[in-house]
Amino acid sequence: MLANLLKKGFSATAYDIVPAALDAAVALGAARAASPAEAAAAGDMVVTILPSSGNVEAAYLGAGGILEGAARGKLCIDMSTIDPGTSQRVAARLAENGIRFIDAPVSGGVGGATAGTLAIMVGGAPEDFAEAKPALDAMGANITHVGAVGAGEVAKLCNNLIAGAAFVAVSEAFRIAEGFGVDPKTLTQIIAKSSGATWVMEKNHPVPGIDPNSAASRDYAPGFMTDLMAKDLGLAVNAAREKRVPVSVAAAAQQVYRMASAHGLGRKDCAAVYRFLAPSPQEAPV
Amino acid sequence: MLANLLKKGFSATAYDIVPAALDAAVALGAARAASPAEAAAAGDMVVTILPSSGNVEAAYLGAGGILEGAARGKLCIDMSTIDPGTSQRVAARLAENGIRFIDAPVSGGVGGATAGTLAIMVGGAPEDFAEAKPALDAMGANITHVGAVGAGEVAKLCNNLIAGAAFVAVSEAFRIAEGFGVDPKTLTQIIAKSSGATWVMEKNHPVPGIDPNSAASRDYAPGFMTDLMAKDLGLAVNAAREKRVPVSVAAAAQQVYRMASAHGLGRKDCAAVYRFLAPSPQEAPV
Amino acid sequence: MLANLLKKGFSATAYDIVPAALDAAVALGAARAASPAEAAAAGDMVVTILPSSGNVEAAYLGAGGILEGAARGKLCIDMSTIDPGTSQRVAARLAENGIRFIDAPVSGGVGGATAGTLAIMVGGAPEDFAEAKPALDAMGANITHVGAVGAGEVAKLCNNLIAGAAFVAVSEAFRIAEGFGVDPKTLTQIIAKSSGATWVMEKNHPVPGIDPNSAASRDYAPGFMTDLMAKDLGLAVNAAREKRVPVSVAAAAQQVYRMASAHGLGRKDCAAVYRFLAPSPQEAPV
């Protein structure tokens, strides 16, 4: 993503808590900063992407953080996938100091990041979105303004909640069919024209051998990893908790990915839940 | 369905354990039988549609049942939605007496039954399917031969497992979005182009007001009732049990429909799970 | 169980669909029958124990079954763990021919069966219970009359539903505690005096090393196997389905045992869900 920004003519001052990652950024052409605050002091915009809500809070609000370094009026773009509630709380704290914030999580994986074809869902004020648009265009291909701060995160999590539940449901259905000896290709054709039709079955069928281009047909090479699906469903369930929404199916799906990860499939494509959901052997008569 | 058979030139001898239903069949032009056995003795084929696996077992194998009345070589078509394992066990018992059996459950609701546009998924021997085809054509519009006996049931249950899980997952996602103030129409457009796309959201959106033709926009008038979705997910989970397949998401979805039914939504369209999944009010500070 | 009956002075005529099992029964001193019907024709009472509801239906109601062989007034004791609805349906069919039936499932495992210390929960008419009591006393030590036909099964399933959910819940709690570095012995002492106290934690602690006598401390040697817990929770969830009771926790627990079995723990004590519920490794930063 940084490479694409630089390639499109932007300049950047970078900071990363992992020295090797910072070195790599500098090798790409970025200037080197000693802290988030120092990086935030440079340039017109701040762009962050971090693995967790806690990391985002620390980078923005912690000691040496962006809040300390960013001038009044600065626009911050956080591209992390985190709790929308955290996005809103960080934005509110920054706003007290006149600093602007939008959330802009991405979809499309490592491939999309390299190719600059990421989908980016944005939450924030319309004028902030407009100002960020050129930089986002440098990194992605499908940029949508969803709503106010946090709405980008919400859109990503809601989509992944549905997709994540669908991968499990489709896998369960095909495991049952398998148990009864029903041909999975025939079943695929029937479901494709019926109420069970989903992007998941059509574009990334979890059963190996149905679609030669699916992750399943390439030993579940990702694609979108089980660990990331577990993370996103965890965020969705947590967002539901914050708003007191009951989410039985999302919670069940979250735990299936968590178990699949614990049993060795964390780095495989999330369609590998099909592999995890193998039937148990016939019980001994008792 | 009987009316359509008679209209297309078939003649029928009918039996129903409910006298009023039998009277209605006779009023349509069917002859009256005093038991399943007597009905099965008449005509070239036997057609049954019953609410549960137990009913099907009783009608075929119980006292005064079809096994007693049907001649060697007779073809039986069971259009009930039941456990595929029951279909297979009944077929095996009938086969001992040279009687043939296919399962042919239907989709499409009361509207489809009246209009003769039901989808019918069939499990059984190819020659039995061929022989049944004209009668099935009189009742439905989309007839598929899925595989051996039981495969029709499996196809229907697997499709409804996915659709049933999707209605809950989509409802959960939109309830979360609502909690964060995200516009459901915008979210619908985003998900429609992403990995969360499903027939469910596109054709029967569970949130009222998004699609004027959805059940949700007509106070969840069915369509396919919550009680029937609860039944079909129950059959799917039970089929999984028989084959020792783990089905966490299907089981969670089944219980959501069961609870929605217990809280008054059983006769509403199954998309009414969205209504059931309302957030709880803000807790009092403690 | 047969050995204990013979040892206490009963005589028996045996049938088993598995020849080796029948040979073993004959070696213990039983007479040999060629079918359930033939076995049922001999003696004063019929005693059955079979692995599934389908087996019980076949043995009683199928070709060559007990219904064919048993005289009017005969008392049948079914000690299988099966669907209570099946017990009731079989009893109703037998009653049409004046044959009596009680359900009498057992707890206590292979050890209890050998030692004659099984707990037996009985459903049936009080006079049938009284008549069966001497034979049950020969096989078990703790015989309870629960209620009408099916009530013995219901009591066993309801107990195991709670115990099964508790093994999972206790395991989840101690896995969380472990993640935060809390000493499991201290936690055990706290919970033992609080609202989380359960037989499960006190008598068969799922964490190895807390109690030297627990299955967990002996590599999860059973005890009561994971496969049997999966079976009993499956029966409980199915019984709930029959009565339209929502059972989210039972259904979730059932699937955990199913998955634990699929991943190699089926023959271990059911407390081995603790082993199955290992945390997944730290995700890579993304």
Add this chain to the structure above:
Amino acid sequence: MLANLLKKGFSATAYDIVPAALDAAVALGAARAASPAEAAAAGDMVVTILPSSGNVEAAYLGAGGILEGAARGKLCIDMSTIDPGTSQRVAARLAENGIRFIDAPVSGGVGGATAGTLAIMVGGAPEDFAEAKPALDAMGANITHVGAVGAGEVAKLCNNLIAGAAFVAVSEAFRIAEGFGVDPKTLTQIIAKSSGATWVMEKNHPVPGIDPNSAASRDYAPGFMTDLMAKDLGLAVNAAREKRVPVSVAAAAQQVYRMASAHGLGRKDCAAVYRFLAPSPQEAPV
């Protein structure tokens, strides 16, 4: 709790974001502070109890918070029920400034708080626990040092995870039994002596009329409210997420309480899940 502290001879300087609550504290004899920082500057120890992790973070680390006001060496006692990870993060930030922190969540409800008989589970350094002990003794009756910072929260959440799952499991079991017409008193006696025995059934039976002293027999007057159980299970599931532990049963139970709350039972005793888990009416034949 404040009243008990003052009654036992402690003096206090109070702050509450709700003016009426602060007035009430002053009426009891506390001095009035204008911010957490000001309150923290007074006295030898800081005692906090707040409804959420976010509130605790804000009170300790936010503008005008305890971190600003508390002198080096001050001991802070947080009695809130919150994420153990938050306790650890707050403690780490305070430690950078030489301020000490222990977590000391309480059980026992409003009754226990008034009577001074709360159970208090404490996480923190042994010497900090010793120093806090006299103040804790003034507020509770059963004070346990569990382990390092966060361990008090972990112990409370783990206990409530098990109790919360047990209330649902026991309710599900008795609803099934009810469906089959089994007497709940007989079933209670059987389970009490078997592997399904739990504190929950023995001390707060969820079925009305079994135990005259249970919440169930008093229209589910709390006791421990459904909303609080939903909160604590939410914290437990979130703690599991942080440590990547799969928690299917806890997650299922959490959602049941969430739904029970959404359907009007939030302020009832958590045993009211039994009421929520009513069976749905018989489906119409289709």
